[in-house]
Amino acid sequence: MPHRARLVHLPPRRGRDLCHQAFRQTLDVLRITDEALEDLCCECPRLPDLDSLVLRALDEMTLGEPQGRTRSPSHVFLVHARQDEFEGMLYRASPQGFRPVAPPIRLTADETHAFSVDAEDVTVSNYRDEGTDLEAYQARFHPEVRRLVGEPIRNYVSYRVAGDRPGAIIAFNYPDRATRYEAQVLAALAVTLGTVWTLGSRVAQVEEAFVYLIGALARASEANDEVTGDHIVRVSRYCEVLARAAGYPEGEARVLAYSSQLHDVGKIHTPRELLRKPGPLTPAELALMQEHTLHGEKIIGTSPRLAMARRIAGAHHENWDGSGYPRGLRGEEIPREARLVKIVDVYDALRSPRPYKPALSHEQAMEVFTAGDHRTRPDEHFDPELLRIFRDIHEEFRRIHAEIQPW
Ligand SMILES: [Fe+2]
Ligand SMILES: [Fe+2]
Structure with missing residues (x-):
């Protein structure tokens, strides 16, 4: 009126x-x-x-x-x-x-x-x-x-x-x-x-639509993947609790949570057969797969509102010791939120069944975060401080995983 x-x-x-x-x-x-x-x-x-x-x-x-x-x-x-x-x-x-x-x-x-x-x-x-x-x-x-x-x-x-x-x-x-x-x-x-x-x-309406669209884009991009939409939801929830425990202010923890959903958005360009291949990948296939980080950065673009999502998509496979991809960043060169998403993403991958492996229990997954396995070397791959915080609050992860099961 x-x-x-x-x-x-x-x-x-x-x-x-x-x-x-x-x-x-x-x-x-x-x-x-x-x-x-x-x-x-x-x-x-x-x-x-x-x-x-x-x-x-x-x-x-x-x-x-x-x-x-x-x-x-x-x-x-x-x-x-x-x-x-x-x-x-x-x-x-x-x-x-x-x-x-x-x-x-x-x-x-x-x-x-x-x-x-x-x-x-x-x-x-x-x-x-x-x-x-x-x-x-x-x-x-x-x-x-x-x-x-x-x-x-x-x-x-x-x-x-x-x-x-x-x-x-x-x-x-x-x-x-x-x-x-x-x-x-x-x-x-x-x-x-x-x-x-x-x-x-x-x-408030625009913000709600913005966050909704991020989730929708993340789910759409994972349609070809072996993981399901609940992976995205869990990653987002884990990120929020770990970010809070790691001292992120409330607003930043919220941004980190919704931004984390786009970590694998670049997989929209990865061939479906590769994403679902049960056996090990050839070196050429592996290189193609690893490109999802760079595709993710391109898809997310340069908007300041999505800067954190871009950093996460580009660096969530970097390792603390510099042995990761795509740029071989090491230590604090790797954006902190990408180091955080890396821990969360590995935890959820360990807890989820794949064509080539069964799902691990929470205890088995935590054992990997302590002693490592053929793919994961905790001391070399993860930010030691975030790893310690994650271990302190691991029960929260167990609870979130139990709460959000596949559709
Ligand atoms: Fe990824
Ligand atoms: Fe993931």
């Missing part, structure tokens, strides 16, 4: 203050949008922190007023649609700005008292003008809101918030009276909130 501005008649000084306020709010919206976009266009994107943006916008509403002219309400209630119901958050004014009073309150559509998300844009109400007594006036407000405000509500201004998550701002108990001037200040806040909420929900 488009936002409709309303004309009000104000004394010149107030009109000028209001223009400044609206201008500041517009700049704030632009700055918030810009920061959110910057946070998204990097390797480890962060979704905008809506709560702190809302608080900032609220504080600007009153703390930004010229000294001595502050007309702050005692409480502000922000309500937005959430599936079939509404969620409201009550904030109390303090010298430091507005602070949340309690956890969010859930409201059904007929509990939305004193505001409407589909009727008037703005309501300005003072109980004295309504021909009612103060006690009867309280019935307009949700009982939980009344309880949390903790004093009789004498006036309020409600402004509708338009956008993807429609809602309303209701400000209670202005000193003396609520007027149209307060409503115009709220209008600026309503525009800011509408933008922030819409931006937040669209960003």
Whole structure:
């Protein structure tokens, strides 16, 4: 629903203050949008922190007023649609700005008292003008809101918030009276909130689609392989727990988890007969197979959002001692996330049946990580620190493997 501005008649000084306020709010919206976009266009994107943006916008509403002219309400209630119901958050004014009073309150559509998300844009109400007594006036407000405000509500201004998550701002108990001037200040806040909420929900949708497509591409590329889609899911889960245990910040562990799914995406170019060949590969076949790392890098491309996926695809077969492929990198030359995926990938390969070998139990797989076998030499192939962390949390791997079985 488009936002409709309303004309009000104000004394010149107030009109000028209001223009400044609206201008500041517009700049704030632009700055918030810009920061959110910057946070998204990097390797480890962060979704905008809506709560702190809302608080900032609220504080600007009153703390930004010229000294001595502050007309702050005692409480502000922000309500937005959430599936079939509404969620409201009550904030109390303090010298430091507005602070949340309690956890969010859930409201059904007929509990939305004193505001409407589909009727008037703005309501300005003072109980004295309504021909009612103060006690009867309280019935307009949700009982939980009344309880949390903790004093009789004498006036309020409600402004509708338009956008993807429609809602309303209701400000209670202005000193003396609520007027149209307060409503115009709220209008600026309503525009800011509408933008922030819409931006937040669209960003979340795009992010969800992005992560989904990565998984879909990974599954599609493994269609010819002897492994099944559950390998990808398990690798992603193992990576997340190992990354957390290895000290990756939460956001990076999440990026690592979804990026790891593309480690073998280059196998889309590997001939199917090779992927399913039961016996050992000839040197020429082996060289062809090893090219999946380079194909993976090419497929993933150079987007900063996929930089980690690219590093993993290119280096997950490098060995700590330099004996791996495709570049023979050694030690810390190998990107850390690729060293981590290598451990995870080997563990899952050992636990899975192949045309040329049965699946190992968790204990047998852990034995390979200690003593090695004809293909794996733990001390030479793996990052020693990550190997130690993996051994510390190996029970998590057993649990994930038991949880995610072939389709
Ligand atoms: Fe691979
Ligand atoms: Fe794999």
